[in-house]
Amino acid sequence: MPALQNIFKVASNDKLSPRFHRLCIKSKPLIKDVKPGQFVHLRVRDGLEPFFRRPFSVYRNKKHLEVFYEPIGPGTELMSQLREGDDIDVLGPVGTPFSMPGKNIKQVVMIAGGIGIAPFLMLSDVLKRRNLDLVLLYGGRTMGHVYPMKEFKENGCKIFVATDDGSVGAKGRVSKLFSKINKDPKTTMLYTCGPNPMMAAVQAFAKKYHLKGEVACEEVMACALGACLGCSIRTTSGFKTVCYDGPVFDLDEVIFD
Ligand SMILES: Cc1cc2nc3c(=O)[nH]c(=O)nc-3n(C[C@H](O)[C@H](O)[C@H](O)COP(=O)(O)OP(=O)(O)OC[C@H]3O[C@@H](n4cnc5c(N)ncnc54)[C@H](O)[C@@H]3O)c2cc1C
Ligand code: FES
Structure with a gap:
């Protein structure tokens, strides 16, 4: 549409x-x-x-x-x-939406940093109807950056939190929580959104274990119609616009600088 x-x-x-x-x-x-x-x-x-x-x-x-x-x-x-x-x-x-996980997928892991959690509630609303292990790994700077996430819990998500100062959940970056991810490429699907260094860490982890995933990118935007090219990012197939070609890309496609 x-x-x-x-x-x-x-x-x-x-x-x-x-x-x-x-x-x-x-x-x-x-x-x-x-x-x-x-x-x-x-x-x-x-x-x-x-x-x-x-x-x-x-x-x-x-x-x-x-x-x-x-x-x-x-x-x-x-x-x-x-x-x-x-x-x-x-x-x-x-923009382009997330693609839905294939029939063989058993675990869906959403990995969010800060406000990067925003696209995932609706994704979990859709996926809760399927019999999946839904996991949310959330990283925030400190306690004030973590909110109750009641709706995610109601959708059956298992939630794991990390904060930089350890005031809530594990101390350190969200990558501290990657142990919660099943490393089976046939049955695990990753979705991530947040700061570029975090998404780059998810990409590196996925590459190591050959896991499939998608990333929702954020860039400063003007037109949001694919016309001004102001939101272009580097990908393995050249420059692409976040607003028109994205914001969702294959995890292995985006080149994080
Ligand atoms: C596809 C997409 C989805 C988004 N979804 C949300 C969302 O759900 N909730 C939310 O709070 N924000 C979201 N954002 C980010 C939000 O649009 C920006 O932060 C917006 O610019 C804020 O406007 P502002 O006038 O308050 O601050 P601005 O003055 O525009 O920005 C404040 C500071 O943040 C920097 N900045 C702005 N946008 C970005 C960005 N995308 N990446 C890195 N730095 C940035 C600016 O350079 C500036 O230094 C999204 C961005 C994109 C591209
Ligand atoms: S904001 Fe103009 S092309 Fe994306």
């Missing part, structure tokens, strides 16, 4: 933890069509500042279209001020 641009109403906008917020948008057409891994390109308010839209993974598509975000700059700070009934300009759904 081609991306459509529409004005929708905000249903709610709540703080879920000291760092993270959830914006719910009343958008019937989008919740029907969006797939896990796709994103929406939001204009957070009218006017010139911020000039460009901002891309956000779709966190969930239940009653409303949900976006999980961390205020880190002007766009997301303005987003955090939106209230029920406010208008929001949405372009979407944009």
